[in-house]
Amino acid sequence: MKLVAREIDLGSRSPTVLLNTADATELGVHQLDRVQIEHDGRLSIGIVEFTEELVDPGTLGVTRRLGHLVGSVDVIPAPQPTAVHYIKKKLDDVELEKHELQRIVLDIKQDRLSDVELGAYVTATYTNGLSLAETMHLAECMADVGDAIQWDDAVVADKHSIGGVAGNRVTPIVVSIVAAAGLKIPKTSSRAVTSPAGTADTMEVLCDVAFSLEEIKQIVTETNGCLVWGGSVNLSPVDDKIIRAETPLSIDPPGQIIASVLSKKKSAGSTHIVVDIPYGEGAKVESLAAARELAQDFKRVGDHLGMTIECTITRGSQPIGRGVGPILEARDVLDTLAGDGPEELRLKSLRLADILLESCGCESEAAEILDSGRALAKFREIVAAQGGNPDVTADDLVPGRHELLVAADRDGVVTHVDNRLVSDVARRAGAPKDKGAGITLHCRVGDEIHTDDPLFTVHAESKDKLADAERLVGQSETVRVRSRDEALVERV
């Protein structure tokens, strides 16, 4: 069918084309069918949407992506992309071959699938699961379509956490220890989306975090380590697109987690990785058994990709560390490196660092490296290489000046510190945008508490945001204190 193409601002990443319903009927295409568009001897594929108003009969509306199609075009129905057949196959619970997953990954990367099809893909991998073989293939394919860093070293260390625990800023400490031990560790981290701080947000308090692959390579060559934001490089471009479709449905199938994490590590050129899997009430993985299974699968898929994976299963039912929020966490990190941080943050960092060092064939001397000040010196080196002030101290980092001290209203024992609520209150207070906003925790589960003892302090940079946070504190129970017998037995 001869049509006249014109660009229409659809804000869509996929190659959507708008057909007037009358033209669509004549062409014999359904909504979301593909059409082949010929223009100046070149062929493009479009995904059809109908409209009665936005374009008239005879006109083809094209998104910016197809913006080169201007003027006379010839449109005919095209077959569904093969990726859709493979998604259908997965829907029918048939195990996918590597080349089939490759096709799906490639089509997702190039935004060739409609959202309905993408929704079907993530749903199918959730309801029918991904086999170990599928997970291996998927990780490989996802790495293949991303950029990669090459290292001359035989051993390149790395670290990842499944996340979901407030505070828990072990990464800068682990990276500093491992880099100080002489190993390369090119660590990329995320920014917070629904949490009050990602490692990238925390590091941004001290230095730049957005670098190109070239720059990352140079920083690591200079210092052995880096602590940068993964979002400015393109190690696994398909990952974000899959997560976009999974998030609204709150699905996060284990096979997809493994493929996402390991594809990025593979592209980063890492060979030995410690993966931290926090588990427990409110964490991403709720049971020990599920955590162990996930750990085994991580190791197997890593094996397949030629990487050595060590997993740590850690208690994730309450925050780790004292501070929650970019500046407060950066202070904890600096304090710990200086030998004066919260005990659990120090212990967890040392344990993870030792496991990673051992895995890489080094001695497990994390405590020595930390206590001797070598880790702190290495951290300052990395901060400097990333354009920050290497002489910064915890005292230079000032939390928001508006404060709210929340105290216990009874005697008893702390039975729960809610990760989710700690995060929500810190976000209401302004984190991660307001770097000084967040929470300082004054207690941990098991602590004996008397009426009026401080439980936590909320910090904010603005009075309004502190009031917002205070409202949420009033409506919920961030820190649960119960009498000794209530702590043991809850009557329902």
Added chain:
Amino acid sequence: MKLVAREIDLGSRSPTVLLNTADATELGVHQLDRVQIEHDGRLSIGIVEFTEELVDPGTLGVTRRLGHLVGSVDVIPAPQPTAVHYIKKKLDDVELEKHELQRIVLDIKQDRLSDVELGAYVTATYTNGLSLAETMHLAECMADVGDAIQWDDAVVADKHSIGGVAGNRVTPIVVSIVAAAGLKIPKTSSRAVTSPAGTADTMEVLCDVAFSLEEIKQIVTETNGCLVWGGSVNLSPVDDKIIRAETPLSIDPPGQIIASVLSKKKSAGSTHIVVDIPYGEGAKVESLAAARELAQDFKRVGDHLGMTIECTITRGSQPIGRGVGPILEARDVLDTLAGDGPEELRLKSLRLADILLESCGCESEAAEILDSGRALAKFREIVAAQGGNPDVTADDLVPGRHELLVAADRDGVVTHVDNRLVSDVARRAGAPKDKGAGITLHCRVGDEIHTDDPLFTVHAESKDKLADAERLVGQSETVRVRSRDEALVERV
């Protein structure tokens, strides 16, 4: 967060809003999350997409649907709609309650779900299936959100076919017989999308087919019947939206078919319905067992909705009738009503009409009504009521003047007439847009054939389209002729 809203032409039915990535990070929302937008004291909900280019920080791009939002707005994160929780529940294979399906249906109707969520819904109903109870609730909810027709009559007849068989234009004949027997039968039909003619396309050769509910009521009150296009009324508005998401994935779960069909019949006020389920190679239902199961479920769901359902399971592996295409099928209908049509079309129509008449408590006198000319008279009455010429005869309807006769290239037996290929060739020839385009079949499966015997004729209104159709005929085997032994045993 205070933003300035401006309309941006997104061509999206759902309430999409575009946020600059920087603003989205500050708000703490993912793509496809919901935000609540306050404007002049009124609250709206938007589905978030990110952009780096289309809107600047500080601006909220809104689709036409939210076009009333202009100027200063206040945006905060909003929870996912409850429908998404229920979709997640179905993904986890938990049976949904009626109020949960109701929420999903309502949100689909109002385009409140993103395409990813809609894709997850249809995928979940496909992989996990819909229970009988869910199907009943779904049919009821889908009917409830549509417009409805009220009749004073205790018995209102209706007819539906699952489709997928070329030709098969029994509907106008059944409706004419049943209406002539004194029963009301308000029949709405579809137009072709991938087939060469729907009943609505065929009737449009003779009269108008697009009417409002009021007009339909008047036509049926006058004549007892109607043969109109369902697309111009709003009997089950959710149906089209679900089909839009199912089609690209080629999924069509039985529970969803039943809910779609019966919700429309319920809204049309029908009480007694005959549902034709063609089965066999190339039909929508491939096995007799599956057809029987579908029939039982249709009857049970009908029962629940207070409707009496009779199902017919018919052989659907080859076309029914002689003509395929709007004019050619209209000729078959007029010929059959005049006592001179293709034998199988006559037999199938009579059988369906008798079953429907019996079900409604009338005598099964379809043959008598047809042979006496009363059905033809009734058909003419309906054509007149729908603004057509009641005196039309088959000879007035002229097929496309460009013809291609396809003859047998060997002696043998017809072993297969391919529904799909018959449809494709007829469409290439111009059907349904070119009313005179299509195919006349000269043989049926089992017919003994000699070399050069005519198999079928392709009709087209333009030479170019005939050439298109001829190419497809040359590349494929629309009618399969085999020697007697080949017909019995195919060597692979």
